[in-house]
Amino acid sequence: MKTNTATRPVLGLIRLTAALWVTTVGMSSARADDLLLQAGAVLTIPGLPPQGPSTILIRDGRIMARQDGFVDAAAFALDGNAVRLLDLRDSFLLPGLMDTHVHLTSLAEPDEGGEVILTSADLALRALNHAQTTLAAGFTTVMDMGTGRRTHELAIYALRDAIQNGQIEGPTILAAGSLLAARTAPQSLTDAELTAIVATAHSLGRKVIADGAGAQDSAAGLNAALRAGVDALDTAMFPDAETWLLLEQTQAFYVPHLYALQAAVGDTPETLEQGSMGWLPRPLLEQLFILKGQRPAVADAIGKRVRLVVASDPGVFPHGQNARELLEYVRAGITPMAAIVAATRHPAELFGLADRGTLEPGMVADVIAVQGNPLQDISALTRVVFVMHQGRVARQR
Secondary structure (H helix, E strand, O other), X not given: OOOOOOOOOOOEEEOOEOOOOOOOOOOOOOOOOEEEEEEEEEOOOOOOOOEOOEEEEEEOOEEEEEEEOOOOHHHHOOOOOOEEEEEEEEEEEEEOEEEEEEOXXXXXXXXXXXXXXXXXXXXXXXXXXXXXXXXXXXEEEEEEOXXXXXXXXXHHHHHHHHHHOOOOXXXXXXXXXXXXOOOOOOOOOOHHHHHHHHHHHHHOOEEEEEEOOOOOXXXXXXXXXXXXXXXXXXXXXXXOHHHHHHHHHHOOEEEOOOHHHHHHOOXXXXXXXXXXXXXXXXXXXXXXXXXXXXXXXXXXXXXXXXXXXXXXXXXXXXXXXXXXXXXXHHHOOOOHHHXXXXXXXXXXHHOOOOOOOOOOOOOEOOEEEEOOOOOOOHHHHHOEEEEEEOOEEEEEO
């Protein structure tokens, strides 16, 4: 696959899935203006206390330094390059958010077989629209988890490369391709198959995510996947006591899905059809409504050494509403800081993105600004007023 990026290290994912590639930030030969971001508060490292008024220097798509207070270019001893000041003094800055489960070619409405005849070009245009909506919502990196259709894969790979090469605007896309599964059952692959898949993937530097598929009898399969050494459990809605123990022992990441279920149906039996999946048959909506009223399993992670990662599943609901997943974390009892860590540092660690997830010097300049303090009111993450992706301003008031 051709690319104009000078270096292209390979990173992979098997969902019990196909491969993905991630490119480094492309740098042009001519230096762009240095940027100074002045912010009222900055969460430099999620998990640690935020800083107050700050000025951050951005150069060539990366964070170079941070100074306390609202200072000018002279404070950074710059070498004469042009400087552009961005005033975000009334905003709270934090690293760009990451969503590890999206479907950029999918619509939050009935398929009715229509997507089967769409070409990869059709899907690429649809995915571009959804990707830009997602970026504007503050998500600078996403994992597209595929649909099982080759046309989708071709569309996503083309969009991923075009964004990374700077041809069009959008978030960094990690693309999983298609999943590997033998049959529909609580455990769809044997222990030997799971072990072989994980060993092969890891020998190639790839990551492995096991999809629990939301089945109530899926704990046995989840536990087998953890014993085989997978890197994360996705859609793991029904873990059991052994699952939590294995998550702590292996330090694999736990990827619950909360908002998609809340959005799927209305809030009362009389309003079931008013949710994002209201077109489903009534018996299915009634089952979803029962699940919606249950205590989410992620609440059991509180107090345990379990590393959470945000995955919202847009495509089931409208794209751009990804941050509502973090609101559901807090509703379940997770602290706002832990929810933010699950959308920044933890997904960066999961996918080996060592230059993402914080705003420390040397990191890729994926930066967002919100109205309000999300550590006090997590809904501030739904009020994004500024987005910078790889040092380029993608959204500004």
